Amino acid sequence: MFRSLTARAIIPVTVSVTGFVIVCCILLYAIMKTDMTNDVIRYETGQAGIIVKATRYAMLHDDRESLANTIANIGTQEGVEHARIFNKKGLIMFSSTGAEIGRLLDKNAAGCVECHSGPVPTATLGDMKQARRFVNSRGKDVIAITAPIYNEPSCYQAACHVHTAEQKILGTLDIGLSAAPLVHNLAVMQGRMIVFSLMVLLVTIGGVAALLRRYVFLPLKLLVDYTDKAIQGIDQELPPCGTEIDRLGGNIRRIVGELKASRQERTSWNKEE
Amino acid sequence: MEQGGVTLPGGQRQTPDCGENHDRLRREALDTIRTLHRKFTAELLSVALFLLVSLAALGDFSFFPSLPPQVRTALGRPPSVNMISALLLVYIFSAIILTLSRMMSGSGSSGGVSHAGYLAGFYGFYHFSGKLPENFWAVFAAGVTILGLESYHLWIYCSEGIERERDLLAHLDSTEQRGR
Structure with a gap:
C-alpha cells in the first residue's frame, strides 16, 4: 500500500x-x-x-x-x-x-x-x-x-x-x-491557528491529490485497462488522456494496432492453410 | 543488468565461464542486499537516537548535572530564542527540500545521524536559553518530519534495490537449473 x-x-x-x-x-x-x-x-x-x-x-x-x-x-x-x-x-x-x-x-x-x-x-x-x-x-x-x-x-x-x-x-x-484574560486570548489564538493549519493542509494535500488523480493516475488507469483488454483481444477505443500521457497513449495505440493487424494476418493465413 | 558476455577491443564477443560469472553475480547481489539492509538499519538507529534525545529533552535534561557557572560564563550568552527559532525554520525547510530532491533523483544517500545531531543541537540551544519547554514540540515535530521523510525514502529505495537483487538471484537460480 x-x-x-x-x-x-x-x-x-x-x-x-x-x-x-x-x-x-x-x-x-x-x-x-x-x-x-x-x-x-x-x-x-x-x-x-x-x-x-x-x-x-x-x-x-x-x-x-x-x-x-x-x-x-x-x-x-x-x-x-x-x-x-x-x-x-x-x-x-x-x-x-x-x-x-x-x-x-x-x-x-x-x-x-x-x-x-x-x-x-x-x-x-x-x-x-x-x-x-x-x-x-x-x-x-x-x-x-x-x-x-x-x-x-x-x-x-x-x-x-x-x-x-x-x-x-x-x-x-x-x-x-x-492572568485569565491572557490565558483566554491564548486559547482562542491556539484554536484559530489549529483551524487555519487544518484548512491549509486540507487545501494543499487535497489539491495535490486531486490534480494527481485527474492528470496522472486516471490516464494511467485508462492505459492499463486498454493494454489489458488489447492483450485479451478485446476491441476498445482509447479515450484522450491529456498532454504527455496522450503521446504515450498514441504510441500504445500504434503498437496495439500493429498487434491487431498481425493477429488478423495470422488468422487469415490459418484459414488459407 | 549484466548478461554474461564480455566485449573485446575489436568488437568481438567472448562467452566467459558461466559458472564463475554466476558465482560472482550471486556474491555481488548478496553483498548489495546486505549493504541495503545495513543502510536502512542505520536510518532506524538514527530515529531511535533522536527519540532518546527527545525523551531527555522532554524533562529539560533534568537528570544531567547542571553546568558549573564558570563553564556557562565561558560559553557566553546563548543566542536569542527568536534567532534559534528562525534557524530551526531555515533548517527544516532546507532539510525537506534536500530530501525531496534526493527522492526525485533516486539517490540513496541520507543524513540520518547528522540530522539527529542537528536536532540535539537545537534542543541544547533552547535548553541553555531557558525556553526548551515552550519550544520542545517544535523541534520534535521538525525531527519527526525530517526523519520520517528520510526513512520513507530510504525504505522505498532499499526495498526496491533488495527486490531487484532478489529477482537477479532467482534468475541465476533458474538459469543454473536449466543448465543442469
Missing part, C-alpha cells in the same frame, strides 16, 4: 507540508505567547507606576487612612487579585486584603528574591524581572508586579519624615492581576 504510485506521490507531500506547517505554528504560537505576556507585564508595570504616582501625595503628607482606602479600593477592581505596599523591611503596611497587614514577607519568596538574591539588594530591575507568575491561594493564575517606591528629594526634605537621603528605596508596591 505504501509503495504504490499514489502513496509515493502523496505521502512525501503530506509529510513535508504537515510537518512544516506544524513547526511554523508551534514556533509562531511560542513567539506570540511571549509577546502577549510581555505586553501584559508592560501594561501592569504602567498600572503600578500610575498607582505609585496617585498615592504619592498621601505618602508625602503621611495620610495613612487615605492610602489604605486607595489600596483597598484598587483591590475591589475586577481582575485585581491583590494590591499591597510593604516597607523596606518587608512588613506589609497597606493591603487590599486586610488580614495580611502587619505580616512580614519572606525575602526568598518569588517577587522578592530577584532583588534580594545577593548580599546587597538590587535597586533597579527591568520590567520583565519585576514580574512573576503564580497560582494564588484561591487557585487563580496571577501575574504580579513589584514596583519600588524610590526616595525622592521631596521625601527626605519634608519636615514630617525621617528618611535619610542615602535610602534609595522606601518601600515596594506589589500588584497582582488575573
Whole structure:
C-alpha cells in the first residue's frame, strides 16, 4: 500500500507540508505567547507606576487612612487579585486584603528574591524581572508586579519624615492581576491557528491529490485497462488522456494496432492453410 | 543488468565461464542486499537516537548535572530564542527540500545521524536559553518530519534495490537449473 504510485506521490507531500506547517505554528504560537505576556507585564508595570504616582501625595503628607482606602479600593477592581505596599523591611503596611497587614514577607519568596538574591539588594530591575507568575491561594493564575517606591528629594526634605537621603528605596508596591484574560486570548489564538493549519493542509494535500488523480493516475488507469483488454483481444477505443500521457497513449495505440493487424494476418493465413 | 558476455577491443564477443560469472553475480547481489539492509538499519538507529534525545529533552535534561557557572560564563550568552527559532525554520525547510530532491533523483544517500545531531543541537540551544519547554514540540515535530521523510525514502529505495537483487538471484537460480 505504501509503495504504490499514489502513496509515493502523496505521502512525501503530506509529510513535508504537515510537518512544516506544524513547526511554523508551534514556533509562531511560542513567539506570540511571549509577546502577549510581555505586553501584559508592560501594561501592569504602567498600572503600578500610575498607582505609585496617585498615592504619592498621601505618602508625602503621611495620610495613612487615605492610602489604605486607595489600596483597598484598587483591590475591589475586577481582575485585581491583590494590591499591597510593604516597607523596606518587608512588613506589609497597606493591603487590599486586610488580614495580611502587619505580616512580614519572606525575602526568598518569588517577587522578592530577584532583588534580594545577593548580599546587597538590587535597586533597579527591568520590567520583565519585576514580574512573576503564580497560582494564588484561591487557585487563580496571577501575574504580579513589584514596583519600588524610590526616595525622592521631596521625601527626605519634608519636615514630617525621617528618611535619610542615602535610602534609595522606601518601600515596594506589589500588584497582582488575573492572568485569565491572557490565558483566554491564548486559547482562542491556539484554536484559530489549529483551524487555519487544518484548512491549509486540507487545501494543499487535497489539491495535490486531486490534480494527481485527474492528470496522472486516471490516464494511467485508462492505459492499463486498454493494454489489458488489447492483450485479451478485446476491441476498445482509447479515450484522450491529456498532454504527455496522450503521446504515450498514441504510441500504445500504434503498437496495439500493429498487434491487431498481425493477429488478423495470422488468422487469415490459418484459414488459407 | 549484466548478461554474461564480455566485449573485446575489436568488437568481438567472448562467452566467459558461466559458472564463475554466476558465482560472482550471486556474491555481488548478496553483498548489495546486505549493504541495503545495513543502510536502512542505520536510518532506524538514527530515529531511535533522536527519540532518546527527545525523551531527555522532554524533562529539560533534568537528570544531567547542571553546568558549573564558570563553564556557562565561558560559553557566553546563548543566542536569542527568536534567532534559534528562525534557524530551526531555515533548517527544516532546507532539510525537506534536500530530501525531496534526493527522492526525485533516486539517490540513496541520507543524513540520518547528522540530522539527529542537528536536532540535539537545537534542543541544547533552547535548553541553555531557558525556553526548551515552550519550544520542545517544535523541534520534535521538525525531527519527526525530517526523519520520517528520510526513512520513507530510504525504505522505498532499499526495498526496491533488495527486490531487484532478489529477482537477479532467482534468475541465476533458474538459469543454473536449466543448465543442469
